Amino acid sequence: MAEEKKDRIQTAANSGLDRREFFVRMGLGSLGIAAAGTAAFGYQFLSPNVLYEPSPVVNMGRPESYQLDSVTLDVDARIFVVHGNEGFFALNAVCTHLGCLTAWKPEIDTIACPCHGSKFTREGVKKEGPAPKPLPWLRMWLSEDGELMVDRSNEIPPSQFVRV
Numbered sequence: 001m002a003e004e005k006k007d008r009i010q011t012a013a014n015s016g017l018d019r020r021e022f023f024v025r026m027g028l029g030s031l032g033i034a035a036a037g038t039a040a041f042g043y044q045f046l047s048p049n050v051l052y053e054p055s056p057v058v059n060m061g062r063p064e065s066y067q068l069d070s071v072t073l074d075v076d077a078r079i080f081v082v083h084g085n086e087g088f089f090a091l092n093a094v095c096t097h098l099g100c101l102t103a104w105k106p107e108i109d110t111i112a113c114p115c116h117g118s119k120f121t122r123e124g125v126k127k128e129g130p131a132p133k134p135l136p137w138l139r140m141w142l143s144e145d146g147e148l149m150v151d152r153s154n155e156i157p158p159s160q161f162v163r164v
Ligand code: FES
Pocket: 095, 096, 097, 098, 099, 100, 113, 114, 115, 116, 117, 118, 129, 130, 131
C-alpha cells in the first residue's frame, strides 16, 4: 500500500506539472489574453476615427476638351459640364426627384431622367415630370494649371459661368 502511494507521488513529480505550477500557468495565460485584448482596444481607441470618403472636389480636365455648345456627363463624378457661349458651368446630374442619374439627350436638347420622366433644360431648369427642384449648379473654377475643377458639395446660384 505504501509502495503504491509512493509510486503515485513519484508519477506526479515526473509529469513536471504540480498543482501550484498549473495554476501559475493558468494565471499567466489569463493575464496574457487580457493584455492582448487591452492592446487591441487601445490601438483602436488611439487610431484616428476618420471616414475615408472621396473628396467632393473633382478635376474635370482641360477646357479645350469640351466642344462649344456641348453637354458632357461624367458618370463617375455625376456631373454635367456644360460649355456654352457664356462659358462653362457644372450641373449636378442626380435627379432631384428620387436620385436617379440623368442623361443628356441631344436630339431633344434635354437632360432626361430615366426613372420617372423628369426633364430639364441644359441649364438645369425643370421642364416636366415629378422632380421638385431644378438640377443644382455646382461651384466650378479654373485651377492654376488651367483645368476645370468642380466642388460637388458646393451648390451655387445659376448663371455663374467660368470664362476661359
Ligand atoms: S428619380 Fe428622376 S424623375 Fe424620379
